[in-house]
Amino acid sequence: MAGTFTEWVRSRTDDELVTLLRVRPDLGTPSPSTLRSLAARAASRTSTERAVAHLDAGTLQVLESLLALSDGDTPVGAGAVTDALGAPGSADAVGRVLAAARDAALVWDDDGGVRPAPGLDEVLGPYPAGLGPVREDDAPTVDVGALSPAARQVLDALAWGPPVGVVPPAGSAPRAAVDQLVGDGLLQRSDARHVVLPRDVGLALRGGRTHRAPDLDPPRPDGRTVPEPTVDAEAAGAALEIVRQVAHVLVAWDDTPPVVLRAGGLGVRDLRRTARLLETDEATAATVVELAASAGLVADDGDAPASFRPTTRADGWEEADDADRWATLAEAWRRSRRTAWQVGTRDERGTVRAPLSADLQRPWVPRLRQQVLEVLDAQPGVALGVDDVLAVLRWRSPRAVPPEAAVAGLLREAAMLGVTGAGVLSTPGRAVREPGDDAPATDLGTVMRSVFPEEVHEFLLQGDLTGIVPGRPSPDLARLIDQSAEVESRGAATTVRFTTGSVTRALDHGRSGEDLLAEIAQRSAVPVPQPLEYLVKDTARRHEALRVGSAQSYVRAADPAMLAGLAEDPRLSALGLVRLAPTVLAASVPAAELHEVLRDRGLLSALEGPDGRPLGRVRRPDRLDRDAWSRRRGTGAVRGVTDAARRELVDRMRGKSTGRGAGTPSDGAGQDLPPATGGAPPGPGGAVGPGAVVGEPVREPGDVQAELSEALRDGRSVWVELVGASGGLERRELRPMRLEGGRLRALDAVREAELTIAVHRIASVQPTD
Numbered sequence: 187m188a189g190t191f192t193e194w195v196r197s198r199t200d201d202e203l204v205t206l207l208r209v210r211p212d213l214g215t216p217s218p219s220t221l222r223s224l225a226a227r228a229a230s231r232t233s234t235e236r237a238v239a240h241l242d243a244g245t246l247q248v249l250e251s252l253l254a255l256s257d258g259d260t261p262v263g264a265g266a267v268t269d270a271l272g273a274p275g276s277a278d279a280v281g282r283v284l285a286a287a288r289d290a291a292l293v294w295d296d297d298g299g300v301r302p303a304p305g306l307d308e309v310l311g312p313y314p315a316g317l318g319p320v321r322e323d324d325a326p327t328v329d330v331g332a333l334s335p336a337a338r339q340v341l342d343a344l345a346w347g348p349p350v351g352v353v354p355p356a357g358s359a360p361r362a363a364v365d366q367l368v369g370d371g372l373l374q375r376s377d378a379r380h381v382v383l384p385r386d387v388g389l390a391l392r393g394g395r396t397h398r399a400p401d402l403d404p405p406r407p408d409g410r411t412v413p414e415p416t417v418d419a420e421a422a423g424a425a426l427e428i429v430r431q432v433a434h435v436l437v438a439w440d441d442t443p444p445v446v447l448r449a450g451g452l453g454v455r456d457l458r459r460t461a462r463l464l465e466t467d468e469a470t471a472a473t474v475v476e477l478a479a480s481a482g483l484v485a486d487d488g489d490a491p492a493s494f495r496p497t498t499r500a501d502g503w504e505e506a507d508d509a510d511r512w513a514t515l516a517e518a519w520r521r522s523r524r525t526a527w528q529v530g531t532r533d534e535r536g537t538v539r540a541p542l543s544a545d546l547q548r549p550w551v552p553r554l555r556q557q558v559l560e561v562l563d564a565q566p567g568v569a570l571g572v573d574d575v576l577a578v579l580r581w582r583s584p585r586a587v588p589p590e591a592a593v594a595g596l597l598r599e600a601a602m603l604g605v606t607g608a609g610v611l612s613t614p615g616r617a618v619r620e621p622g623d624d625a626p627a628t629d630l631g632t633v634m635r636s637v638f639p640e641e642v643h644e645f646l647l648q649g650d651l652t653g654i655v656p657g658r659p660s661p662d663l664a665r666l667i668d669q670s671a672e673v674e675s676r677g678a679a680t681t682v683r684f685t686t687g688s689v690t691r692a693l694d695h696g697r698s699g700e701d702l703l704a705e706i707a708q709r710s711a712v713p714v715p716q717p718l719e720y721l722v723k724d725t726a727r728r729h730e731a732l733r734v735g736s737a738q739s740y741v742r743a744a745d746p747a748m749l750a751g752l753a754e755d756p757r758l759s760a761l762g763l764v765r766l767a768p769t770v771l772a773a774s775v776p777a778a779e780l781h782e783v784l785r786d787r788g789l790l791s792a793l794e795g796p797d798g799r800p801l802g803r804v805r806r807p808d809r810l811d812r813d814a815w816s817r818r819r820g821t822g823a824v825r826g827v828t829d830a831a832r833r834e835l836v837d838r839m840r841g842k843s844t845g846r847g848a849g850t851p852s853d854g855a856g857q858d859l860p861p862a863t864g865g866a867p868p869g870p871g872g873a874v875g876p877g878a879v880v881g882e883p884v885r886e887p888g889d890v891q892a893e894l895s896e897a898l899r900d901g902r903s904v905w906v907e908l909v910g911a912s913g914g915l916e917r918r919e920l921r922p923m924r925l926e927g928g929r930l931r932a933l934d935a936v937r938e939a940e941l942t943i944a945v946h947r948i949a950s951v952q953p954t955d
Contacts (some may be wrong), residue, residue, distance in 0.1 A: 191304050192356040193292040195225035200836050202289070207832040209290045210237050214835055214890070216953060221839045229304040232896045236889055237290055238309050243581045244402035246310070247271060249281045251396040252293065253314040254385065257510050261299025273400035277562065280402070286858045289452040315396040316347020321374070321384045336363035341372065341383070345391040346398060349383040350376065404564070406583050407574035411567055413610045418637040420607030425512045425634060427676075428603055431464050431474045432483065432515065433668075435466060436496045436504065437603060438463050439484060443493035446486050452494065452544030457529075472529040472541040479542055481518035494542065507661055509638060512604065513631035516618050519603055523551045527595025534944060536926075544909050549885045549949055551596075558596050559619045562611040569609030572597060604634070644711040645682070651718055653710075655680040665707055669695050670702060686717055694752050699726025737764070737772035739780045741791065744769065748789070758783065780937055883907065883950035893951040894930060903935070905952040908943055915949055 198206070203224075206236050212233055218224040227233055241249075255262045268280045284300055287293045294298045312319065333341070344351050353375075354360035364381060367373040373381045389396070420465045444456035452460075452475060461471035475494075478484045483500040486492050503514055510876045525546045528539050539545050561578045562570060572594045580587050600606045605615035614637060617628040642657040645667075657680050659667060667673070670692035671682040692702050703722050707714050743749050746768040753763040753771055761783060762774030771781045777793060784791045883905070884893050897904045903921045910916040920932035923940070930943045 189296075191229060191294050191301075191606070192222055192225040193880075194296070195228065195291065196221045200833060203836045203839075204829050204832045205289050206291055207835065208829065210882070212236055214832065217835055218839055220841075224839060225291075231305055231308055232892045234292070234303070234305045234309045236892050237292060238306075239586050240583045241585070242404070243584050244279070244400075245283050246584065247315075247397055247401055248280055249287065249292065249302065249306065250310060250315040252284075252300060253310060254309055254389070254396050256301055256316050257320045257385070261297045261301050263299050266896065267300075269400075270394065270396040272395050272397070273402060276400060276402050313347060313349055316349060317385045317388045317396065318344075318349035318383045319385060321371075321386065334363060334366070336360060337367050337372075340364055340367060341387070341391055342381040345388055349385075349388055351381050351383075353379050353381060401581070405566060407570060407577055407578050409565070409568040409569075409570050409574060409609070412569050412610045414567065414613070417567075417607040417610045417612050418614075419639075421604035421612035422607075422634070422637045422639065423600060423604075424607065425604030425614070426508060426638075428474070428477070428515060429508050429511045430480075430664075431466075432478050432511075433504065434463060435460060435475060435478055436483060436500050437668075439494055440496050443487070443495045446492040446494060447540060447543075449537075449540075449543070451540030451545075453540065454491055456693065456864075457541055469527075469529065470602070473526045475541050475603060476522075476524050476526040476529075476546070477515055477519060477599075477603075480522040481514050483514075507634035507635075508658075510631040512614075512634050513629070516603060516605065516614070516630050516634075519599065519605075520555070520618050521552060522551055523547050525551060525592070525595065526599065527591060527792045527878075537671070547909055547949075548946065550887050551592075553886070554592060555596050556619065557582070557588075558593060558600070558613065559605070559611065562606065563616060567610060571609065624774075644709055647706075647710045647712055647715055647718060649715045649717060651680045651684045651715075651721065653684070655682065666705055666709055669697075670706070684721060686725055688722065689722055690729060693726060693729045699723055699729075702726075714901065716829060735764075735772075737762075737774045738775055739777035740766075740770060741773065741780060742770045883952040885950045887946075890948055890951050891925075891945065893953070894922050894925050894945075894948075897951075898925055903954045905954055906932070906943075906948055907950040907952075909947045909949060 192624075203221075206228075210228070210233065213224060213227050218227060228949055240244075245758055248267060248271070251267045252262055255266055255270055264281050264284055265277065267284070268274065268277045271280065271463050273280065284293060288295070288300070292303050292306060294303055295301075307314070336359055340351070340360065351364075353364060364373065368375060368381065372384075372387050374384060376382045430431050440458070444452055444459075447453050452709045457468055457471055459476075460475060461468045464471055464474060475484070479494075481499075481503075482497055483503055484494050485497050487495045503511055503529060508513070525548050526541070528546055529541050531539055533539060533545055537545075549856065557579060558575055564578075572590065575594055575597065576587075576590060597606070600615065601609075605618050607615075614630065617630055617633040639658045641660040642655060643660045643663055645653040645655045645659075645663065647653045652674070653671065655663065655667070659680065667680075667682050669688075671684050671688050674681045674683050689702070693699070697705075699722050703714065703719060706718070707724075741749070741752075749765075749769065752758060753765045760775070761780060763773075764772045766772050781791055781793055843858075884890055893904065901921070903919050905917060906920045907917050918934055919936060920930075920934055920941075922930060922932045924931040925945075928945050930945055930948070931940065932943065933940055
């Protein structure tokens with residue numbers, strides 16, 4: 187067997203080293219030059235903290251027991267760990283945990299047993315499993331029966347940890363008992379005011395156990411059982427509702443775009459107005475608009491002043507059926523990093539967080555979302571609440587427990603979206619989970635379509651200006667209802683009412699009274715009642731009596747002959763020319779554009795102001811590219827490193843030639859990875875210069891914190907990608923100077939300035955060398 191941890195790492199096979207690099211990817215960034223360097227990096231505190239951060243409670247118990255039994259220098263068998271945990275029937279589970287820890291180089295084999303890796307004791311703390319330090323002198327035998335009741339009470343208080351106690355006041359009975367225990371060697375003084383229970387004494391008091399009870403299996407909370415048809419029916423109803431709400435937002439914001447706040451985001455008044463439109467609370471309205479923005483259906487138009495408008499992507503979304511509309515929203519939610527549940531809370535500066543603001547971006551959200559869905563999927567058919575999900579997540583990563591508000595917010599979003607129904611993961615919700623490496627992606631629209639109720643294409647009109655839709659309306663029927671009627675109630679059947687205001691709304695969309703009556707008759711299972719016919723005709727007559735239009739510019743001439751034929755010319759149809767008088771034409775384009783088109787046709791025209799006085803030449807403004815609204819700023823996709831690349835890295839560490847010239851490893855897809863030593867940081871375009879060392883950027887909050895801590899300790903610079911004031915990502919080379927309280931103080935050498943950044947605004951960190 188290997189005598190040291192480094193020798194053990196060097197004795198690993200190629201397959202075992204590839205597995206190590208897969209489970210601990212930070213060990214390969216930047217590429218270690220030798221296996222000795224790999225072993226040193228694996229034993230470093232920063233890398234070990236990353237490896238331990240997401241271990242479950244059962245794995246932590248096994249590692250704590252191993253640390254407690256090994257005394258830092260003794261190999262321990264798997265059977266001894268099983269006995270110490272008090273889990274005689276869990277030998278296989280302990281063996282699997284130790285095997286996984288061995289793959290991650292958290293433990294290593296020596297003399298027929300297992301030892302903890304160097305640095306593991308620092309990360310897990312000085313008192314593993316709540317046991318005190320190892321005594322260097324010979325340990326006296328612990329005879330519990332010979333102890334006084336006061337001494338036994340002191341030992342029982344320290345037995346299950348923490349093993350450190352405060353010395354009682356002099357002259358008291360507890361103080362006498364503590365002095366007796368110190369004299370007998372059963373307690374040790376750590377300083378003048380504290381005593382500590384030695385490890386062997388603690389184990390003796392526990393009966394050789396390291397933990398009160400083994401916790402090797404995840405908890406399975408009790409919950410009510412819900413039949414799958416009920417779950418899917420609830421999910422389908424929620425999916426139809428969220429699609430309807432997003433569609434209403436698109437229509438409303440197309441007519442009256444809300445203004446973007448100076449600091450970014452949606453204002454309180456516009457949020458309240460949207461909530462009234464959707465007939466819901468502000469928290470739900472905030473989730474709806476965040477979902478629409480994540481799907482690229484609304485965006486900041488970039489005008490001055492800026493406003494939120496529907497994008498060109500929304501045009502196609504509105505034409506799709508309900509299932510495909512839902513699939514677009516669900517796919518956006520699956521990848522979204524937005525924290526809509528934080529709307530209305532205050533940041534560290536005391537500013538209220540607004541919907542659609544940059545401050546709601548968090549890189550850890552997709553990972554937590556998948557963890558929540560995994561918990562629900564592990565107990566199909568069982569309704570789980572926030573506390574139930576949190577209990578499982580606490581077991582899965584007790585050293586990185588997510589905030590309760592985040593879990594509650596994600597569960598609420600899942601219910602709104604139909605990913606869950608009645609608290610249970612639905613059939614479409616299982617498809618929303620990220621597919622595995624070998625599983626193809628599922629067509630979300632097809633899955634949701636399978637649980638949707640059948641469409642109905644007609645409604646039943648009644649004589650009191652109401653109608654009943656006996657099921658899920660088809661897209662055409664839903665569009666007719668949205669434009670011309672008010673919804674009074676929803677459920678298995680929808681009740682609608684026609685009013686003067688709703689009919690006016692339909693006429694405002696360009697319909698005539700005859701067209702509206704014809705479509706209502708086509709969609710009605712019975713003849714149109716006379717009261718509804720009278721309502722539509724009377725409203726249309728009054729609607730057409732007075733007309734209001736809009737024009738951006740006009741052209742007038744002294745002689746009507748100069749304007750002859752312009753309004754009728756098909757080549758000028760894009761100008762929207764309308765004849766208002768023999769000598770006046772109105773146009774739907776800006777005055778500068780109209781002026782240039784007339785000049786191109788050989789008509790010598792002059793620009794004039796509202797007072798009729800001539801103006802100088804005005805530059806024609808650029809038209810807004812609506813396609814740009816759907817674009818999102820961000821980093822490009824980072825291709826995962828394949829096992830082929832890891833094998834080439836292993837060969838380089840062993841000193842073998844890869845046959846690719848200059849010792850450059852490949853990612854297995856024809857792309858060269860950065861060499862192991864040398865040079866300059868990436869250029870502005872992301873290109874890597876000769877000999878550059880560019881590691882994969884870290885994005886998980888724990889990894890970002892660890893990378894910054896390591897850079898601070900080593901006094902080196904890192905590339906930091908952070909969310910700027912405008913919401914875009916900025917890339918800077920910074921040298922960390924202080925990191926505490928969730929804030930980083932760093933030196934920007936390029937700008938010759940110091941800056942302080944909230945760590946949650948950092949999207950990624952990448953070493954410069």
